[in-house]
Amino acid sequence: MELQKFKLIAHRGEHELAPENTITAFQLAVKQGATALETDVRLCxxxxxxxxxxxxxxxxxxxxxxxxxxxxxxxxxxxxSGQKYKYTDQIATLNELLxxxxxxIPINIDIKTYLIPNKELCLKVIRAVERHNMINQVWVSSFNPVDLHFLKKAQPALRTGYLYNSLGMIHFFIDIFLKSDAWHPHYSQVSPGFFSLAERMGKEVYIxxxxxxxxxxxxxxxxxNGIITDKFFRTRPLAEQK
Incomplete structure (x- = not known):
């Protein structure tokens, strides 16, 4: 089992040593072997x-x-809390991450909207990615199909990923209209049939x-194409690094 055959995507960064979704957490994840990063975004x-x-x-x-x-x-x-973590940091902005x-390395941005679409958040994510000239380095995922449809319509070059954790067949039909570039299923939703369908449909798969x-x-x-994980990106222990 060769981990490097697919992306090792650090879920919110290295959040055992530093607070999740902070710049320090992402820097530590990269040092330990992450080959992509996953983060969550909201509007304040x-x-x-x-x-x-x-x-x-x-x-x-x-x-x-x-x-x-x-x-x-x-x-x-x-x-x-400095007592919980070896390293600490502040809440970060998307601009700081980019x-x-x-x-x-590639960055997966998860738009946290769930049931209520948020066009303002989607547009600001698109503009930030465009401003930093990172369209080819970033892909955006969401559980909300309305947001995914809006993202793809507003910026066709931006890769999108459809997140889901149940009712797989329903999402396959919805995705006919979304035309997302990737499927992001929970690991409980994958099967031999799923992988065959994803390949036939030309979808990237991130589990x-x-x-x-x-x-x-x-x-x-x-x-x-990759796994989103809290642990398997740790292929290079920090203790062994200078």
Whole structure:
């Protein structure tokens, strides 16, 4: 089982040593062997695109506010717990991420909208990617088919990935209209038939979130483009690096 046959996509970066979705977490992931990065984006109150997975701040801070009601200045003032992590950092913006990794490795941007489409967020992601001339380095994924349709219509050159975790056949039919470039299934949704269909349809395949050796062994019998993982990107221990 050769891990380097497909992309090792660091899910929110190296978030055991540093807070998830921070620039430090992504830098550490690359040092350890990640060959692509995955991040989540949301809009804050003043319209900045920030890297944050959750709807609210509560999982990381003693603060129950929604990301959408906080300004960037307020978010930047928050401090991740230094006791939990070896390294710490601030909440980052999409622009900071793109500036840090331009011309290096592929980046998967997951638009966190779920049931409610957000054209403003989609447009700002497109503009940021265009501004940094990174159309060929980035692909954007979402669970929301409306957002994916809008992204592809607004910028046909931007690669898109359809995320889903259940009801696979329904999503295959929806994707006829989306014309996404990639499928992003949860590992529980893949099968020999799925891989055959993806190949016939010319879809890239990125499977999430693959952390168990047994799951990796099972899917490695098939052809796919990458795994989104919290652990398998660690092929080069930091302790061995100068």
């Amino acid at each position: 109150a003043d319209g900045e695109v920030v890297l944050f997975h959750d709807y609210t701040l509560s999982r990381h801070f003693k603060d129950r506010r929604k990301i959408a009601v906080c300004t960037l200045k307020e978010l930047k003032s928050l401090s991740f 500036e840090s990794f331009k011309g290096t 999430w979130t693959v952390n168990k050796p047994a799951v990796l062994k099972k899917i490695s019998k098939h052809k796919f």
